[in-house]
Amino acid sequence: MQNKKLSEEEVQKFMQGCEDLMRLGNKFTTSIRQAVTDLKGTYDPALKSQYVDPVVVELLTRSLQDFETKLESNLEGIEKICTKGGKWFSFYLGRAIERDFSGQDSPEQPAEVQKFEPKREPTQLTLRHPLAKKARG
């Protein structure tokens, strides 16, 4: 167990690490989206050709669309966690140690964080602004 307070430098390093990690998360989602685009780049012309039975074309197209829809909605969730969640983390850490992290954007209103919570996990998540005011103007 550790209970030694972090130094100023360590906190700054941690905040930078958080930011990098969140950026990395967004990069991963972008890479997955690019991979889907590449896949479709090959599939679309192949399925439009005469070398595939029309029934297979229809089934495969539907499967691909179904997969793409699921992928996209989950990637959106991941992206929101990496962007909004990351900002909330910085915001709270800043307030907890009574410090302003300049260079970090102010977090959005809690209502916007709430917006994406109930979509996936309606029961548990309680991420909300306790004092209903922003840290910075």
Place this chain on the structure above:
Amino acid sequence: MNISPPSQESLDRFLQANAELMRMGETFRGNIDVALDAFKIRMEAFLKSHFMEKAVAEMLAETFYEFERETRTNLDGIEKIYTEGGQWYAFCFGSALGRPVRPPGSASPAQDVKAKGHSASG
């Protein structure tokens, strides 16, 4: 600038919410994994059928496996962010407040994730 420290209860709630957010991210990643598995099963069935020219089937199969590899590598990276990264969040956040927190297993935060991330996006 107006910074007022949050209450103890509010911080506990935030840490709890953070852990849940990480779990939620992991669920999203799992959903993509499951969707990919389902698509793969259907894809392979089509590719094995006789309703597609052999050359086309081979090309589509190759493209799909490349896509699968790329996607799974990136999903692994996302998983690490939500598991290892999430643990480091809680640890550093707790430490910043002077709270007793058990440190996560690895030696350096996000180092593993970063290493994988470079190969994933390349």
